Amino acid sequence: MIEIRNLTKSYKKHTALQDVSLDIKQEMFGLLGPNGAGKTTLMRILATLLTPTKGSVRMGGIDLADAEQIRPIIGYLPQYFHLYPQLTALEFLDYVAVMKGMNRPSERREQILYLLEQVNLTDKARAKIRTFSGGMKQRLGIAQALLGDPRVLIVDEPTAGLDPEERVRFRNLLNQSSLSRTVLLSTHIVADIESSCSRVAVLSRGQVAFAGSLTELQACAEGKVWEAELGEREFAAYKPHEIVSARRTGHGMLCRIVSESRPAGDSIPVRPTLEDGYLALIGGDRRD
Numbered sequence: 001m002i003e004i005r006n007l008t009k010s011y012k013k014h015t016a017l018q019d020v021s022l023d024i025k026q027e028m029f030g031l032l033g034p035n036g037a038g039k040t041t042l043m044r045i046l047a048t049l050l051t052p053t054k055g056s057v058r059m060g061g062i063d064l065a066d067a068e069q070i071r072p073i074i075g076y077l078p079q080y081f082h083l084y085p086q087l088t089a090l091e092f093l094d095y096v097a098v099m100k101g102m103n104r105p106s107e108r109r110e111q112i113l114y115l116l117e118q119v120n121l122t123d124k125a126r127a128k129i130r131t132f133s134g135g136m137k138q139r140l141g142i143a144q145a146l147l148g149d150p151r152v153l154i155v156d157e158p159t160a161g162l163d164p165e166e167r168v169r170f171r172n173l174l175n176q177s178s179l180s181r182t183v184l185l186s187t188h189i190v191a192d193i194e195s196s197c198s199r200v201a202v203l204s205r206g207q208v209a210f211a212g213s214l215t216e217l218q219a220c221a222e223g224k225v226w227e228a229e230l231g232e233r234e235f236a237a238y239k240p241h242e243i244v245s246a247r248r249t250g251h252g253m254l255c256r257i258v259s260e261s262r263p264a265g266d267s268i269p270v271r272p273t274l275e276d277g278y279l280a281l282i283g284g285d286r287r288d
């Protein structure tokens with residue numbers, strides 16, 4: 001469905017994306033990566049808001065450069081987006097629908113009411129957006145992205161800042177949306193990928209460090225995850241990204257460690273999680 005070939009984007013001297021190639025089918029595809037890895041840059045290119053320096057993208061066989069053909073098939077929820085606080089949910093969605101070229105009022109009305117129901121905001125249809133919680137705003141954001149029934153939905157870090165209940169609700173909404181379209185979800189939150197995506201790519205410093213199934217990503221930490229009880233000095237000797245979790249015990253800290261080498265002393269190898277796989281892969285490349 002989406003074929004990304006040798007995509008490069010430079011902002012003056014800084015190269016944010018370098019030679020990125022990916023194939024995304026009709027599926028829910030996750031994009032992981034630390035801060036500054038280039039996720040937003042890639043998403044903005046796919047949403048036709050940025051022009052790549054080099055490379056090409058085709059969606060459903062249409063070249064991304066063909067803006068007139070490509071725009072109607074894309075729905076985009078940016079990381080930060082502006083909602084008009086004085087408008088009601090209905091007024092806002094009607095405004096976006098008009099912007100998307102939906103000219104028939106009856107068609108707009110029908111789709112808006114359907115989407116408000118999908119995102120569970122029917123009872124807030126006539127409430128002003130300024131009264132909405134963060135989760136309600138994100139759900140309204142998804143509704144605006146789904147106006148026009150796009151074949152590709154691009155969502156950039158949509159669950160950051162949501163409470164656990166809203167995050168689960170939002171993930172379910174994305175899962176539901178992915179039944180009939182391609183969804184590309186960018187996030188830092190490994191649990192979001194785990195619960196929703198069939199495949200994932202990891203960007204690191206603008207390059208594809210990994211692309212494959214969740215099981216394959218998990219396997220990147222095979223033989224590199226350990227549980228060990230560490231004293232204060234041993235604990236301090238590890239790099240921050242190597243200790244995934246630590247719990248105080250009577251004698252020190254019981255730590256989960258992602259490391260190429262077996263920790264000294266009493267340590268036992270443990271089965272990696274998806275997060276371990278991600279951490280083993282990006283390791284010291286993390287900038288945050």
Ligand SMILES: Nc1ncnc2c1ncn2[C@@H]1O[C@H](COP(=O)(O)OP(=O)(O)OP(=O)(O)O)[C@@H](O)[C@H]1O
Nearest residue numbers: 011014015016033034035036037038039040041042
């Ligand atoms: N308009 C710009 N001009 C110059 N540099 C930019 C611009 N936009 C992004 N960058 C740089 O490009 C790199 C990639 O940024 P991008 O926002 O795509 O990363 P990201 O993976 O989405 O990060 P985050 O998770 O923090 O949102 C960063 O080093 C960033 O500082």
